[in-house]
Amino acid sequence: MTQADGLSYKDYLKVDRLLSLQKPRSKPAQHDETLFIIIHQTFELWFKEILNELEAVHRSLMKLNVREAIRLMNRVVTIEKLLIDQIHVLETMRPEDFLKFRDVLSTSSAFQSLQFREIEFFSGLKDPRFLLPLNRVAPSDYNRLKKRFEKPSIWDAFTFILMKHGFRVQLSPGEQDMGERERRKRKLEKETKAIVDLFSSEQHPDIRDLSEALLAHDQNFWLWRYHHMAVVERMIGMKIGSGSPHVTDVTGGLSSGVPYLKTTLSKRFYPALWKARTGFPIPSEEE
Numbered sequence: 226m227t228q229a230d231g232l233s234y235k236d237y238l239k240v241d242r243l244l245s246l247q248k249p250r251s252k253p254a255q256h257d258e259t260l261f262i263i264i265h266q267t268f269e270l271w272f273k274e275i276l277n278e279l280e281a282v283h284r285s286l287m288k289l290n291v292r293e294a295i296r297l298m299n300r301v302v303t304i305e306k307l308l309i310d311q312i313h314v315l316e317t318m319r320p321e322d323f324l325k326f327r328d329v330l331s332t333s334s335a336f337q338s339l340q341f342r343e344i345e346f347f348s349g350l351k352d353p354r355f356l357l358p359l360n361r362v363a364p365s366d367y368n369r370l371k372k373r374f375e376k377p378s379i380w381d382a383f384t385f386i387l388m389k390h391g392f393r394v395q396l397s398p399g400e401q402d403m404g405e406r407e408r409r410k411r412k413l414e415k416e417t418k419a420i421v422d423l424f425s426s427e428q429h430p431d432i433r434d435l436s437e438a439l440l441a442h443d444q445n446f447w448l449w450r451y452h453h454m455a456v457v458e459r460m461i462g463m464k465i466g467s468g469s470p471h472v473t474d475v476t477g478g479l480s481s482g483v484p485y486l487k488t489t490l491s492k493r494f495y496p497a498l499w500k501a502r503t504g505f506p507i508p509s510e511e512e
């Protein structure tokens with residue numbers, strides 16, 4: 226961008242277009258609705274950037290470039306720290322101010338955020354209940370989500386790296402034929418053992434660093450869920466929510482709100498990374 230080519234900051238970033246996208250629906254306009262819209266829009270922008278980075282992490286791992294994957298994963302983790310902080314800006318909004326415009330949100334909820342589910346799926350947390358054709362999801366969004374669900378995840382790429390370095394994470398043909406539940410159990414056991422082995426040896430420091438970056442990504446999502454839930458309880462207490470009805474316990478198409486959010490706190494992208502910690506060996510005195 227030089228002065229010579231006549232491109233301005235405003236044109237490059239499409240600032241006019243960007244600033245025309247905050248349109249409060251409340252009448253008379255409620256002051257805090259602008260904050261509410263901007264917070265959600267900036268979250269969606271950061272979600273886009275996280276997906277962009279996760280794509281690059283995946284590509285790097287497929288090329289066995291672990292150092293580059295760590296570098297970019299650390300960027301994701303840094304952005305997520307920002308998002309954990311950002312949710313608290315909403316605490317400057319008083320519950321009564323939110324309730325003045327809550328009605329205009331109608332049945333819309335960030336529960337329907339496509340990119341949020343894409344990050345979950347791409348990271349490795351694939352809950353098929355989020356794939357049921359939803360009445361409020363456009364077919365193009367549904368197809369996008371389905372593609373993401375079917376594509377190999379970051380965790381698949383990580384286990385590919387483990388395999389390439391001689392760790393046994395693959396199921397045997399006999400195990401492949403087992404029922405879904407047993408197969409999952411065996412897979413988790415193998416992955417957990419591989420991580421314990423990884424941390425029991427001096428070799429592969431890069432893969433250990435990569436696993437720590439993945440763990441930080443998982444932990445930040447978990448923390449975000451917790452912080453978001455606290456902000457929601459502060460804002461609406463135990464009032465019912467407004468998300469899509471198929472996953473949550475529902476009354477008349479509404480989610481249970483905070484009780485639903487509590488159920489999400491146990492979600493993890495990488496259960497093997499957490500489980501392995503219990504099995505990490507205690508270093509001997511000489512080490």
Ligand code: HEM
Pocket residue numbers: 264265268269312315323334335336337338341453456457460461465466467468469479480481482483485486489
């Ligand atoms: C006043 C502020 C907010 C309130 C009262 C609120 C309320 C809720 C409620 C009640 C739910 C449960 C589903 C539902 O009933 O809709 C939910 C889910 C969710 N919210 Fe918020 N929220 C707020 C701000 C935000 C912001 C700023 C984001 C950022 C994108 C966000 C992202 C989400 C996501 C991703 C879910 C789905 C979580 C899951 O299913 O694991 N929320 N929210």
